[in-house]
Amino acid sequence: MSGSVFVTGSTGIVGSAVVENLRAKGQSVIAAVRKETDAASLPPGVEHRVFEFGATDDEVDAALAGADRLFLMRPPAIEDVATYLFPLIDAARRNGIRQIVFLSLQGVQGNRKTPHYAVEQYLKKTDAPYTSLRPNFFMQNLSSTYAADIRERSEIYLPAGRALTALIDARDIGRVAAAVFSEDGHLRKAYTLSGEQSMGYRRVARIMTEVLGRPIRYARPSEKEYLAKLAGDGAPADYVAVQKMIYRVVRWNISALPNRAVRKLTGQPATTMRQFVEDYRNVWS
Incomplete structure (x- = not known):
């Protein structure tokens, strides 16, 4: 058994x-x-x-x-x-x-x-x-780490520039994990998991505006401004350093490529950004 x-x-x-x-x-x-x-x-x-x-x-x-x-x-x-x-x-x-x-x-x-x-x-x-x-980067960052800015100031405050990211819903990672645990053929393999849509945060803000029924804007701060805000909010130095690295990766468009790995491994498409915002809308209310 x-x-x-x-x-x-x-x-x-x-x-x-x-x-x-x-x-x-x-x-x-x-x-x-x-x-x-x-x-x-x-x-x-x-x-x-x-x-x-x-x-x-x-x-x-x-x-x-x-x-x-x-x-x-x-x-x-x-x-x-x-x-x-x-x-x-x-x-x-x-x-x-x-x-x-x-x-x-x-x-x-x-x-x-x-x-x-x-x-x-x-x-x-x-x-x-x-x-x-x-x-790839989690959609849930918007509903956890960055939720307060969206809820209280109606803005996405990230130094991502005009870069695109194929964000993935963490629930889809759970679906993939369950699939590879339940089937043969996945040992000693590595799967890159991205969403099927690649978009910039300006488009993310537009989707949130449409779903939430109030204007959400992408503030697009510079790296210096963003890191200064984190430090001013009391973030530890190591966290600030990690955020600096993360968003340099984003601006280099390393995370821009979408794929269909979730669909291939689970038989169902990856969650769209609009569906994610619909599901989590209460977080930003």
């Missing part, structure tokens, strides 16, 4: 979508949570276990008991993946995990400075049974 999928980050934007879509496919899930109270946000009936990256070998082995697959994602606060993520990969192999689906990022193969690159290389080096998902 097939075992369960152990899902790290199970209460986050992507992890919760993985849990939901695995359950929709009838798969058994073990949701990893940092503390017992976090389990309240899980769907009813989902098994959960308290788990922390950096736990002892015995604690990790106990957490993985009964699982035969692992959804692995790096918590944003963890940079030292050798100390905190590599031991979980080792434990997965030690416990007979037959597939590790790793949430990586688009273009990781050309960006050796990212922690995701180190994880992908370790998965290959150890001959782990991996599948890497390399998503």
Whole structure:
């Protein structure tokens, strides 16, 4: 009998979508949570276990008991993946995990400075049974990180210039993860996941204007203005540095190319920006 999928980050934007879509496919899930109270946000009936990256070998082995697959994602606060993520990969192999689906990022193969690159290389080096998902920028950034600017000032305040981005709905990443966990043929493969529409933030603002029924504008600050605002709002220096790098990548149009990977892997098209805004409209009300 097939075992369960152990899902790290199970209460986050992507992890919760993985849990939901695995359950929709009838798969058994073990949701990893940092503390017992976090389990309240899980769907009813989902098994959960308290788990922390950096736990002892015995604690990790106990957490993985009964699982035969692992959804692995790096918590944003963890940079030292050798100390905190590599031991979980080792434990997965030690416990007979037959597939590790790793949430990586688009273009990781050309960006050796990212922690995701180190994880992908370790998965290959150890001959782990991996599948890497390399998503583009999330639509959900608009409904989380940048939601307050849109809700309170009716503006998208990002230094993306005139660049295009093929944004992807995190729920589609969950659908893809559930698909590759549920089918054969995905081991030691990497999939770049983008939306099927490539657009600039001026067009995003226009769609939001039409759906929300009030003017939303794309402010288009300079990099200097944007970083100064982050610093003024009290953002940590390392977060400011990451944002600087991210939006330079955007302005170089590295994330502009759409694809049909979601459609190919799930049999359904990627979520459109208009549908996303319809679904999340209450966030900006």
